[in-house]
Amino acid sequence: MADTIANPSAESTDAPTDEQGRIVGGSIKSFKARIERCKTKRRELLREWQINVDYRRGKPVDVDTDEGRSSVTADWSQTNAKIAQLFSQTPEVIVTGDGPYKPAAMPVQKRLNWILKKAKIGACMDEVLPDVLNAAGIGVAIVSYEQRDETREVPEYKLEDADLITRTLVQMGLKKIPMVDQTYVTDRKFSVDRVGPEDFIWPVEFEKSDFDESPFLGRGGRAPWAEAKSMFPTSDGNRGLLDEDKDKAMGDDRTTQDRLSMSAREDVTREEDIVCFDEIYYWRYLYHEDEKYFSAIQRVVFVDGVTDPVINEKWKGQRFDEEMGNYVGACRFPVRVLSLHYISSECIPPSESAVTRTTVKELMRGRQQMSDQRDHSKPIRWADTNRIDADIMTSLMMGDWQGFIPTQGPGDKAIGEVARSNYPPENAEFDRVFKADLMEARSLGPNQMGTLSTGPRSAAESKITQGNFTTVISQQRARCTSFMIGIADVMFGLMALYDDFELPDQQDGQRLQNWDRTRISHELAFSVRLDSSVLLDSEQRIDRIMRFLNIAGKSGRVNPGPVLEELAALSGLDPALVITPPPEGNKPELPKISFNFKGVEDLNDPVVVGILIENNQAPSPQSVMNAKKLIASAKMGAETDPVGTPSDGSVPPMADDRPEWQSVDRINSRRDASQE
Secondary structure, eight states: OTTBTTOTTSOOOOOOBOTTSOBOSSBHHHHHHHHHHHHHHHHHHHHHHHHHHHHHHTOOSSOSSGGGSOSOOHHHHHHHHHHHHHOSSOOOOEEEEOGGGGGGHHHHHHHHHHHHHHTTHHHHHHHHHHIIIIISSOEEEEEEEEEEEEEEEEESSOGGGSOHHHHHHHHTTSOOOOEEEEEEEEEEEEEEEEEOGGGEEOOTTOOOSOGGGSSEEEEEEEEEHHHHHHHSOOBTTBOOOOGGGHHHHBOOOOOGGGOSOOSSOSOOOOOTTEEEEEEEEEEGGGTOTTOOOTTOEEEEEEETTOSSOSEEEEOTTEEEETTTTEEEEOOSOSEEEEOSOOBTTBSSOOOHHHHTHHHHHHHHHHHHHHHHHHHHOOOOEEEOTTTBOHHHHHHHHHTOOOSOOOBSSOGGGTEEEOOOOOOOHHHHHHHHHHHHHHHHHHTOOTTTTTSOOSSOOOHHHHHHHHHHHHHHHHHHHHHHHHHHHHHHHHHHHHHHHHOOOOOOSOBTTBOGGGSOGGGGGGTEEEEOOGGGGSOOOHHHHHHHHHHHHHHHGGGSOOOHHHHHHHHHHHTTOOHHHHOOOOOTTOOOOOOOOOOOOOHHHHHTOHHHHHHHHHTTOSOOHHHHHHHHHHHHHHHHHHHTOTTOOOTTOOOOOOOOSOTTOOOOOOOOSHHHHHTO
């Protein structure tokens, strides 16, 4: 085929079609036709997406004042509550490995989480989830890498690598080392950015839920001219964005039919300094007959106003490894898609807001009727002119009467109130039923939104409700974590090719620095703990940390420093002030053993004395000498005791005043006593 994607400079011909008239093949013109077909389908979906966003904003009608604001903000409150249930904090990606690359898992995990945080993946998730739950039913993100470089002149070779004659001539100044141009990276950037549903490009005939199986994915984008020139440079095989394209490529001609937000109702005129482009990624084996690998990805970029693609190359997010015989780096589409639901044979499901739109409208209608009832059914009083004086009647009608009203006869029939129309009670019941239907459709009850349910409640019912909700929300939370793992997988593929992080020199007896970093991503697995995306309060976090310390703290395999620092921070203390480093040379705590020594005989045992010496409990020689001197001085004082105590310190026996008395025989048992 002359106009295949692999040959951007070839002239385009008519795109082939199948029996249904759909575009097939891999021609440039067919891809442009696919993009336009997707944009047509997208405009149809945008009508509903715009309504969903406006209902969440609280202004479903075209007004700028609060008078037109919705009296029921179900989309706002329930979307916010569902987002908090699904993703309230950015979890840590867990990296595991097996075989020789296992020691690399921990340093890779630390670096990857730092890169994801710097790429602002949390902000991207906060932007994507409203698209999924409220606007379009899908959320899209793109993982990208950019770098800035410059050309420097460097010596062609080092002086020490030259031969002896060359070194001598250079040192004598008779010869110079030739200079060559070399490219240096001055800065690099890893990014995770939201792609609005109004910019998402997909094959409209695709019917599956896993978008990695889609033939191609893409996104529309806009960039200033200077940035676009850097994004789409001229290189081998790429036309690039040329200076002569500036007049044709500049301007943004999108209308309200192409924008998700309807806050600005008037059509937007062409902006002078913006370049609009469409970026497509597709599996090469589907469109190139000579492609031998399923994981090869091609990147094509079309710029509005330019006929030929400005970029048409094998995606630089992956690289073919001749030794391994496959591609390394990122082997997934950099365009990542999240959806929580699936409709048979439809890859773009409706959002929860779209499904519950009629119920929300009924709620709004009922609230409007209540408001109209209060406005038009105001209390009105009547007065009998035959019983009330004319001047008094005038004051009553003016509303300035304060005091006694003279009447002719009893006053209970002189002034009264006109009966008002009451709001039908069944309408309030309808309102309650609509709310229940809305909560059932979105799997969000009062308990899950942090409020108490109305009507009778029981502990068993609340437990069952929460258990069922946990089952449903866990399934959707798993999709969110799978979406994040896909982002992490692509991000690490780019890191393996372009990041400058270094593995430790030695770990577990293996030298990691000798490994090829580009191959590590194929030997490691990425995962996220399912409940780690749910934010815990400080008390819950403290409780978890305390349980961990109680179980593993004394195992000798835990570094308690970071754990204690986090515990101090959660307790409202400054870890830098209250946590001190362990003393140098601190030996591990030995198991405690209890001994019981009594009498002089134990102290004469060498084993006992050895134990006392080992535990630093034996007296020092100086202490023994001092003890001997003290005993000797005590004996000398005892010899001069006036009471008559013997000089050796012994106590004389007591004299027996009644030698004729004898002691009673010992009774060994009660039986012996009874026999006496």
